[in-house]
Amino acid sequence: MADANKSMKLVEICKVAPQYVDQEFSLPLTFFDILWLKFPSVQRLYFYEIVSSSKNSFFFDSILPKLKTSLSLTLHHFPPLAGNITWPQDSPKPILSYLRGDAVSVTVAESDADFHHLVSSNSFNIEAKEYHPLVPQLEVCHEKAAALALQITLFPNNGFSIGTSVHHAALDGKISTMFVKSWAYICKHESDLVPDELKPFYDRSVIPDPTRIDLIYSNHFLNMDLERPNNRSLMPLQFKAPQPDSVRGCFQFTPTKIEAIRHLVKEKKQQQQSIHLSRFCLTYAYAWVCIVKAEEIKSEKIQLAIAVDCRSRLDPKISENYFGNCIGGRVVVVEREGIFGKDGLVVAVTAISEALEGLDNRLLDGAEAWIEYIQPQADKLISVAGSHRFRVYDTDFGWGRPRKCDFISNDRTGAISFSDSKDGDGSIEIGVVLNKQCMEIFASLFANGLEDL
CATH class of the missing domain: 3.30.559.10 (Chloramphenicol acetyltransferase-like domain)
Structure with a gap:
């Protein structure tokens, strides 16, 4: 390399x-x-x-x-x-x-x-x-x-x-x-x-x-430093450095494969037709299951952070161009045996769907405690960075579309990065950083799972 x-x-x-x-x-x-x-x-x-x-x-x-x-x-x-x-x-x-x-x-x-x-x-x-x-x-x-x-x-x-x-x-x-x-x-x-x-x-x-x-x-x-009260230091918290053998993986969900995932979940959830099946929900759930299995996460409770843009969800709605942060979310917790079971994808989609639906009416519920999750985690907390809706590949300075766009900081935070595809064909591109052995397992699970749909 x-x-x-x-x-x-x-x-x-x-x-x-x-x-x-x-x-x-x-x-x-x-x-x-x-x-x-x-x-x-x-x-x-x-x-x-x-x-x-x-x-x-x-x-x-x-x-x-x-x-x-x-x-x-x-x-x-x-x-x-x-x-x-x-x-x-x-x-x-x-x-x-x-x-x-x-x-x-x-x-x-x-x-x-x-x-x-x-x-x-x-x-x-x-x-x-x-x-x-x-x-x-x-x-x-x-x-x-x-x-x-x-x-x-x-x-x-x-x-x-x-x-x-x-x-x-x-x-x-x-x-x-x-x-x-x-x-x-x-x-x-x-x-x-x-x-x-x-x-x-x-x-x-x-x-x-x-x-x-x-x-x-x-x-x-x-007050987070008991030895230094009134500590106004702006130095960032130290997140874990990436492992020496960490590699970056870039994977795509084509529109055809996303529709196949949607069809599979609908088949298995016939009694709950109202389940939220957005492209984000489906692809995030699929990537989540692959990571949990590739890393063989041992915790009995598996955590996933859901983050959404609140600009259109606040009451009243605010400008889409509001400058600053306007991200809210939830932490989804599911049983390990559910994710590792034969219907792990459906379990993940259902958990994410329910969390997203809960945001519609109770957007800021529990916001006082959100800060507990914005820190280096002892337990594995998978999160998301970016969005396919940002259309980063449309960023043309006059010399053509980017050959590649990538998140760099997700090798410290462990987040799954999301973006549109450079091909402009409606695909969703995700990026993950894992050690080489886990990445090989992730790549196999990702490809084989889509192949079987």
Whole structure:
């Protein structure tokens, strides 16, 4: 396997500030944001192939200047992303603010790693660590934490990648994806404007919090270190590093296979025709069962985290472009023997379906306790990152669709990443990180199960 660390050359580290932003900008964090205050940064990679005959000079003479200029113009619409999260002594909770002089750190590098290997669709031939040099580290200290950092890496004569690191307390996956799409739009169209569907909505008053969950979460962090009361440190919690032999797996559910899973579940659940059978529910359940079996999870109670975008579920509904976090969910618990039984898939689908239906009327029930799950877990808790609805493969900066998009941070959190397919055929692409032996078992279970449908 290739080693992406072997010949990374730093070209420059620069700061890109928002254009035309004179006013300072401050946003109080809501409980949806504070929930993620100590979570590691969320990292994603976008790979692009260069088709010009003079590929390297084209990158430095055309691509890189356009990316920087368009980034500055994009930050005009997203000034908080050039800023920092802080927790002032006179504030009961953290804030996200942009101050004059704030800017996004952009690393430019060159890599001799094998571009075609890194964008390969082969199931699990990429070591987890191979992507690490391609994403930047957020600047974080006890007093402040950057909202965003970027890295642009050239693979000479092949292409380039854009790596993003986002502080999860600043915004969720929906809006971080919207930001990158806004950047791509401005770059491709050489404009300083974005269409309405890419304009962020900043009004924090639309988030209901009558029981002051924001203060419950804030006080949790203030008092989590008994030896240091009133601890406002913004340093993230330490999640488990990936095992040395961890590999990345990329797997697809085609529309035909998703329909076959739906048909199978319907057949076995004839007495409950109302069961929720969305594409997310079906594919998440299928992947969940494969992981539980591949890792031979021993716990008698198997846990799964369900996360949903709450923007359209709140009452009243809020803007789809609401800037920040707006993720709610449930933790589903099922008996191990049910998942490992012959109808394990139906058990999983039923559990996820019931959890999703429960969110419709009791969205924020138990929200005071959500923070218990946003921390390194002693027991295995499988979760999800991203969504096929984000359509990340539509992110075209002017040089074509990405050759590959991938989550990087799921090798620490253990999440299953979801996205649309690069083929644009309606398939759902999932990404998992497992040790090599477990990945081989997972791949076999995944393929054989679909083959038998």
